Amino acid sequence: MSEDNKNTQNKKNKNKKDKKEKKGLKIFLIVLLLIIVITLGATVGVVIAIAKEAPEIDPTNISDLLNQTSFILDQNGNIIEKIQTKEYRTIVSIEQMPEHLKDAFIAIEDERFYKHIGVDPKGIIKATIDNIKAGHIVRGASTITQQLAKNLYLTNEKKLDRKIKEAYLALQIEKVLTKDQILEAYLNRIFLGQGAYGVQEAAQTYFSKNVEDLTIAESAVLAGIIKSPSKYALYKTIPPEEFDAEKHIEVGQIDSLGEKYIAVFNEEAIKRQRIVLKKMLELGKITEEEYNEALNEDIRSKIKPGQKKIQGISSYFNDYIKVQVIEVLMEELGYSKEEAEEELYTGGLKIYSTMDVELQRQLEDVYNNFTEVLLGNPDNIKGPAFISWRLNSTQDIIDERNNVIFYKQEHLLDENFNLIIEKNTFELTNGQLILKNKKLTPYKNNIEIADYYHIDNRKNLVTHRVGTLVLPEKEFSINEEDKTIIISNKFLENNPDFYSISENGDLLINEKYFYRHKEGIAQPQSATVIMDYRTGEIKALVGGRNVEGLQVLNRATSAPRQPGSTIKPLSVYLPALDNGFTAASSIDDIPHYNDAGELWPNNWYSGYRGIHTLRKSVEQSVNVNSVKVLEEIGIQTSMEYLGRMGIINNNDPTKDNFITSAENSVNNDENLSALGLGGMSKGITPLEMTAAYGSIANSGTYIKPITFTKILDKNDNLLIDNTPEENTVVSPEVAYIMSDILRTTVTNGIAGRAQIPNMTTAGKTGTTQDKADAWFVGFTPYYVTGVWIGNDSPQIKLNQGSSIAAQLWKIIMTRVHDGLENKKFEQPANIVSLNVCSQSGKLPTELCKHDPRGSTVITEIFVQGTQPIEFCETHVELEIDTTTGKIANKYCPKEYISTRIFIKREPPYNPKDHNGIIPADYQYTAPTEICDVHDEKNAIEEFLENEEDEEDNEKDNEEEDKEGIEDIEDFPRKDDEKDNNKDIEKFPKKDNKKDDENINEDNNT
Structure with missing residues (x-):
């Protein structure tokens, strides 16, 4: 083929190939277009379908939705509380909100708010780019309108369909509401931490001021919280026991849902505030001068936590319901704490509580008349009621080391509640104020002020907590050598009202510069829990005495205290009964020693009483016997049973009050004192004690206490079915034995004051060292109830022990059981x-x-199967020489020998080994020594003496015979020898060898 023909053929082939490629590309593009159209159509279809599932809304009723709140109902469905609407969210108009507040939220949350239509595509792209650059989520793409739509109409679940619904609803809202209406609704609805919803409530929560009074700096702080209320709230709350004055800066006291917290300054809030301020400056919302002024504003010194008071039939009970609802929403539905709280406060939930309103009213009536119920007319009490205290010469309450615990009110504060600093404890030098006063305790970051007390007109001791001096950290210093406090002249110049000088020369610090609990807390305090042990349902609960003002620390659920002897049935005797002991097992109350060789523990009575059964050891609350039984069963066994009864949480130790050696190798509760006597590091709450005793009453099955049975959402759909957790602690038979022992502890033991008239009653008392705490926990065939009495400060003691708790328990339970039929505890068959x-x-x-x-x-x-089959070997019969009290030997004269019955101790007890200490029953203990006074030599000497006496007697008789021979001859003669032989034959011959064997056996005994 020629070269031209080849070229021509190649061109034809190439054209064919190009045509095929173009045709393939055309087909590919057509297919791709079809795929895109189909995908887009499917996506649009999905979006439309999801949008159709979005709830129907009427954007004009947003103000009503803002007030939508949850309800707590009683066991019959009657409303008992509308949850916290007024206290936690206050609606204000947008006209009341300062411009810089609105600007702060728009700048950080949605800078194009006034430009978009509800959804901001440009903002989404920008947020996506920023997040890709950062490698994680640094900003969200939701507009303010979308956030409002989610908060009002949707849940917090993190799913794509929610975002689609959110966008759809935002578009709907924007059609009918103005931007200002949307912004007003948003700022009244957002959650800003510490239980505050909306900017007005946040202003009160953090600064105790109204929204219109917020500064630029304060507004920026609040706007910064939105991103993460848990991370950026202006203060965080920690339990008092976790507060460290060296690490934390206290800014106030918080009572939240019945739990007491210390509010500590959060530096993260200021870091976030600076980001907000910078954004405001970039957008031209504030000037450079305003920016710098806001940066330099001392926010910390302006924090003044607002106090939230919760109303209702029982804030204590309802508070605990809220705590449990939040926990369940987090555990079962995966909510964060903030989301759970938001759902609780604003979700329109219907929470069906376990409360028996009638029982709750009866219980509260007792507590409202606490002093009168227990002691009668307060006018007849010298006061303070129930308290045993130590006072110094100026009537301040002091501890055992003579340190002041509470100052008398007039010694700490003047009539205007200004802090008194005595004239010889301060000086003004070079414009600085130098303080050295025992009422002030300086730390690196803050200065604590002492607390005070007064006696009210009902003879109650009332204690008042005082916080720290509100001073900027840079404006004071501490002299480490003598701990003097030096306050700068700059602060004093800027705050001329900080102090004044009284007529007598004392320094008075203005009361606005420190927090104090105005109402105070009545002492002693008390808590009671009543529970149906068959269901775990709490029927009534009171967490404190409401004497002056509302006390919201729930001591029933959130204030663990040392349980004293009430722990013994749980940690010692119930495990013992399940591990080889019986109610009849004998335990010897004799001296016991600790690892240092010291006598320990002491009983509540003096000395030692000797052998007890296990039942009697419980009835008499014998400390020694409790420790001895615990030693025998072992610490780990005790802990295992406490885990079964809900006192130890093996899965999450942070959720219990028991301190294990793994948590603290030095100071923990894995010891005889904590488990055998109740001297625990942190203690146990009345609720925990009540539920644990409930497991004994409930045939050995523990049921975790619950406060509600179900939750319905705002559309009445079942959200939570609250079935309580339960587990087996011991068999019904072992539980019944323990129940019966606790019953006789009331009828025959030291808990007699708790006996309910005409009702089977079981329970145990408990008193901690020096009467800091008094307990009675017990049950009937109907309910289990725990009662605790004590002072919030354990350094102040009660003037009575557990008898007062038993008395209060009886008063409460007598009312609760009024009209109920008496029944016995149900006895298992075997x-x-x-x-x-x-x-x-x-x-x-x-x-x-x-x-x-x-x-x-x-x-x-x-x-059945644990009853004894062996006969008693403790009782023995011995012949005793009455002159020595020892075992008689063969040489002891018969006239000195007495046969007696004794108890034989195993192991033997010798007072010489215990510094001469003699248990009360020692006189009945079998002697172990053989008489060493009468032996062979003494017997011979005695025999010879007797022979001489007989010879003398014979001589005397002969003389008498001579004198009376004539009289004798009047009678027939007697064959003396024959008669004597007959008399001797009446007695068996003596086997000396056998006697020796008997003496040796007795000696071994």
């Missing part, structure tokens, strides 16, 4: 009753009936 010896816990012998104290045969109950 419980057997048996006669045993109280000294050995075994089957009795004839000797047990003849104990010198009376018969020791008692009737006891046992789980």
